[in-house]
Amino acid sequence: MEEHGLHRTELTLMQKLWQIQWIFVLLVCATAGVGFAMLYSAGGGTAGTGNIDPWASRQMMRFGVGMVLMLMVALTDIRLWLRYAYAFYVLTLLLLVAVEFSGSVGMGAQRWIDFGFINLQPSELMKIVMVLTLARYFHGSSIDDISRSLSLIPPLVLLAIPSVLVLRQPDLGTALMLIIAGASIFFMAGVRLWKFGLLALTAIGAAPVIWHFLRDYQKKRILTFLDPESDPLGSGYHIIQSKIALGSGGIFGKGFMMGSQSHLNFLPEKQTDFIFTMLAEEFGLIGGLALLCLYTMILVYGFAISLRCRSQFGRLVGLGVTTTFFLYVFINIAMVMGLIPVVGVPLPLISYGGTAMLSLLFGFGLLLNVYVHRDVQIGRRGAGEEL
């Protein structure tokens, strides 16, 4: 069953560089550029002014570091990632546990570990590592294996442990993203739909129990989502102000750096979770749609790369990263427009924040890596055979 390397198996560095999807890189840069502009606007105090500090400058620095990381990841051998996927998983899991004990509390939740040079948020990293881990597991499974329900238990456990840890922080949004992204990898690996149905029913049955474990502020957020006007100065404030900002932007927007809602601080968290609102206020429907177009193009590239890949591992990694990216986009935008509860998910490549940016670029690095190594054949048990 093991086929030995084709001529493409071993590529030189120059060849690999040539294989990178530079248009995709360009799209990522363009999106990040939109983010810099918005952070510049958010940095200004009053309407009509912007400032590169405190956000845009640091974001640019991180993006630079992230780009280097992305290209480095893209150029490494894909089999390395397969081989060390579980090791990464364990490492990230340890970090998550460490957060439990030493993490600093921000926004009422323990999420960060201070490493000195960077405030690491292990849950963000876990989103990508989860993709790697599950892809590794299903890469080693045949169709027959997957159809056996018992074989689904190990990956379910792999998914459940970090999800529970993240939920305990408590970070509902990230936990949901982990679960949905994980589930979509299960699906893409070939797990039957009815099994999802069964699981979903179980989840609904467990909802009251989960409700019991939710923190008060999480319960409040869900209740507020159902009726934001019930508490206009409390939890509903964010979403009401966000809708006002969006709506008042109209079709063409108020102009760059002219958003009254964001510049007068009516809009909370405008540099992080609600940055899309600010963009839509200043550039209107046109601006919002343009950004969505950029995102869609990135997604299309992601799918195209994934489907083009010959190895199961590469395909799953590509689809997993793309799905994770989609979930970022959808959950954030749906949240600021009041379609789903406020769960605290950043807008990818645009929101201010280091770990999310680095994790995502790490993910994109893997995606590019998958494209570079699209024709590499990988054995069931990893890459050991070739080396």
Next chain:
Amino acid sequence: MLAGGKLALLSALVGRMYYLQAIESERYATLAEDNRINLRLLPPPRGRIVDRYGEPMAVNQRNYRVVLNAEDVKDAEAMLDVLGSIISIGPGERRRIMRDIRRQRSFVPVTLRENLNWDEVASIEVNSPDLPGITIDVGQSRHHPHAVDTAHILGYVAAVSENETGNDPLLELPGFRIGKSGIEKIHDLALRGTGGSSQVEVNALGRVIRELSRQDGQPGAEVSLTIDLGLQQMVSRRLGDESAAVVVIDVHNGDILAMASTPGFDPNAFNKGLSSDQWKDMVSDVRSPLTNKSISGNYSPGSTFKMVVALAALDKGVITPKSEVFCRGYIELGDAKFHCWKKGGHGVVDLDKGITESCDVFFYDTALRTGINRISAMAKRLGMGQLSGIDLPGEQPGLMPTHDWKRAVMGIPWQSGETMIAGIGQGYMLATPLQLAVMTARLVNGGFAVVPHLTGSVKTSGAVINNNPVSQVSMDLSPAHVALIRDGMESVVNDPRGTAFNARIDRPGYEMGGKTGTVQVRRISSAEREQGVRKNEDLPWKERDHALFVGYAPLKAPRYAVSVVVEHGGGGSKVAAPIGRDVLIEAQVRNSAGRGVEQPAGEAVGSGA
């Protein structure tokens, strides 16, 4: 399939975006403007109050206050320690300040102390390097430059109390003051003006970012009074510490030229806020400094009422100028004995002698024959027993009793003895000093029912509204009868037998006429009467007689009428008449000299002694 699902979800986002930004856009745009724009009210400057010559009586003064900007001060307690070494800050004041700092948002300045004097301002400014976050701020506060001299006319302004909030949004401004009494209250709306507004852009915390537009309000109207400030000050000072009231009125048009009530109070202290001790002192003072006695003091008119009795009797034909009564020093009615003030009696008394020498027996007899209803009716024609309608709050109507009144109020019939003592202005009847001045004016102005008023004109930026005195109504009195009364009043002052002869004015052309009154406030027992009535000087203050005087000048062409009431002052001739004389001299001197030139008062006073 997965891609399809994602596409569907993305389409949902686009749909939602279209809904919010295209369809509902207008609604949200309005909400965003509501968020952003805040309307600030600009208080208009309060209108000035000036006297008849334009001399300022109530103005707005620069009020220097020291404020603390909490956001620039890290340790407010330490800052107060430093400031406390420059201007003393009491523990209560300190508690209030710390409470304000905690309550208000950090960018709202906290007022530490208002009404700083110049020395305090200077020493704070000099030490400003040690006081970061502490600044001097200038506001406006109401100031009455003649404080106590004009207190009862102008009233005072103070902070709006809870039950006074009305439609005017100005009332909700912190620190806004409204008139609480006097002219400040009567003309409060005109003086207040209308507020301007400033549209400002605010951020989510309410901090002002910039001003978008401004609409200036209308400053308060300037109210000019009929008061002659110089005369007012002279009157107020002449009364000094006495518990007394004086009203000076123009007999022809009802202009109040001076109206004093002593002791007074400092209206500026009310504006700044009184301490509870200060308030208690004022309320418990037996001389009631807060009451405007000129309009709210109810006094028995005493002998000043005798003109009314005489006029009523003449009017009804009960007496003629020739009618005579024999005074033995008392008169008997049934078992009761009614005494004249002169122990030995006046002998044969006619109307002229009755008024001149203030013979009580003559008026007991005349009153009894005239009847209380007729006397009260005449008193009302002269303005007593009812509100004069003067433009001040808190006026008292006084009281002119009738048979019906007593039956209604006390449920027992009127007694003849009560008519007799009414004849000398004692008993149930009550009048205010203002009513006494109006009565005098109506007696000497040729028979017109003048109405007293204080407001000359109200001048807004657009127009001047003159307070023209209502057209004078004739009182339909017989000129011959009125002339008889005036002759009597002339003799009271200028006939050597007159009760006010010692207080006469002998400066040619300035002579006055008048009538004294001494009102007993205690019962004199028959035992005391036999041993000799105790002198006022020997009695406790509260039991001494009230001293009254009403007068007018000049004698031949009356222009000014005055009424004087000195509570527990003693005799009308000795105490009240000299005050009336000094006031009438001053009024005439000021008029003949033209405005603003004050003659040395000593010369005029000396001439009367």
